[in-house]
Amino acid sequence: MLLKTLGLFVVSAVAEIVGCFLAYLWLRKQGSAWLLLPAAFSLVLFVWLLTLHPAASGRVYAAYGGVYVATALVWLRVVDGVRLSALDWLGAGVALLGMLIIVAGWDSRN
Template sequence: MQILTTFGLFVITAAAEIVGCFLPYFWLRKGGSAWLLLPAAFSLGLFVWLLTLHPAASGRVYAAYGGVYVATALVWLRVIDGVQLSPTDWLGASVTLVGMSIIVIGWNSTNAY
């Protein structure tokens, strides 16, 4: 259950980060309105706050989050940008999600190696 809860929170966190970075990109490169910077700043603030909700040490949270971010960014690429994903995209996302799962499973481990 912890992996599913963590995964869901990471997906929301990744979406907040991606939106917060995409909106300034859209403003600068695609001719969007400068008003896009306001929701971008809010989204990045939300991203930072969401990272604080995890019970593990920050380094572990960031490491595990990275795997979910990669997968979420590829879904964004497909859905928002309309780019067809390659088999290696899917494989890479799968590998990062397995890595995230391994890190999250180890959060409760009392063994230090």
């Protein structure tokens, strides 16, 4: 269950980041307004993916936050070309540990 949850969170994070990034390109980088169509689709996909988790929505959002932090840092490195510091990696690790702790309790509480 943990790997499936983690994978679903990563796909959700990528969908959210892509949707926001496309809107950013339109707003800040004078991109075409047509970017808003795939941005909207990506954000709808993100929301739908979050509904696939078995836990209460607040727990899902809290656990997802940890994966989002790590995924955003990988995006920063890969897409924006920014070199990550040791503290970036440490922060991502702490965030992922928080996600693991929250997800570990999903079976015992609803």
